[in-house]
Amino acid sequence: MNKRKITVAVTGLNNIDSPGPGIPVIRALKECSSFEVRIIGLSYESLEPGLYMHDLVDKSYAIPLPSAGSQALFNRIQYIHSVEKLDLIIPNFDAELHNFILLSPTLKQQLNIATFLPSREVFDSRHKSELPEFGEKYEIHVPKSTMIFSTKDIQKIEKEYEYPMVIKGKFYDASVAYNQEQAISYFHKISAKWGLPIIIQEYVSGTEVNVTAIGDGLGKCIGAVAMRKLYITDKGKAWAGITLDDPELVVLSQKVVQNSKWRGGCELEFIKNKEGKYYLLEMNPRFPAWVYLAVGSGQNHPEALVKMALGETIAPFEDYEKGKMFIRYSYDLIVNMDQFEKISTFGEL
């Protein structure tokens, strides 16, 4: 079968100890049955390992940080497109999605570049700070949470929350605080990195389970694969995991994707408490870094996303292989200085 040739730009090439989803997404696309994919890597830093993985990434370009705004991003994409003729962009960082969602119609109309992202409204509704309303709207249990802007607020919320409580950054990072001193310390640590507000969340004890899912934006869940982390790094990231046979969790995830009319990939993080009740801790608005496990167990979510982005209608995946594991590893790439020089100086590699 002749595969259709397409060019896809992908961000999230930071395949580090807290990995971005870019490289797993690229692996999924390189192995897909429908397309022959040329990959254009988009990077924010010159040391993102994906830049130097030439067997996976055909060409790379530096792009401006999200704080530079959507116009700067558009200008850069316009230039990259003039060289590479992009068919599609798959952004993989939470912090950049706002700009890409904003640019999505312009990219399509002016440059004919497809994206497959949720609407701004749906994207905002699952923000950590909005999660209680999200849970209420879609009838999902969500731990109680409150946004705070100063350490003085910690004393105030102690009437409502018991220790331990979870201190979370608006984009990333979460720590469990067992007393006020720890809560204040985590507040400073996380806000220094990710800014304000800080989210205080009720601590729910139980087993963490995660789901990688994809929605068509019209109320259909195209795929959902449940996983439990078997080995967790000090940053809370999965270093090994296993697919679960948990129909209740999959149905619950499908309900979230369907009811919210989620468009694109996402990760749902749940806690299953002792009574077997699921609490949604977070809904991450992009594929997780472990999305390749879904591919390995029979659901190629990135390929499904590309198909939908290019206008195809696809049938939902019906099953996946249970008990399939992933084990992550680190690997030292040996790189000549001229490559680092190229990406650092010219923003291209």
Add this chain to the structure above:
Amino acid sequence: MNINKNIAISESGFLFNPSTGDSFSTNPIGKEIITLIKEEQTLQQIVNQIHLKYAVDQDTFEKDLADFLYILKINHILKEDE
């Protein structure tokens, strides 16, 4: 008592619970006990069979069996009859 339906048990005595992702290894005697439970043998029948087959005094084995069944139960491998 019985072994939870969805538990996968391999020839080597490796147990996997696909709904939780938990896995365990048991020795040949453990696997033999699990097989007897799956065959719906009573506790007394299991004690008798193992006692006859291996050089173990009954009191010691009964105590070890109780410990083993407790471990199976807390790990959601064994369920009591309702």
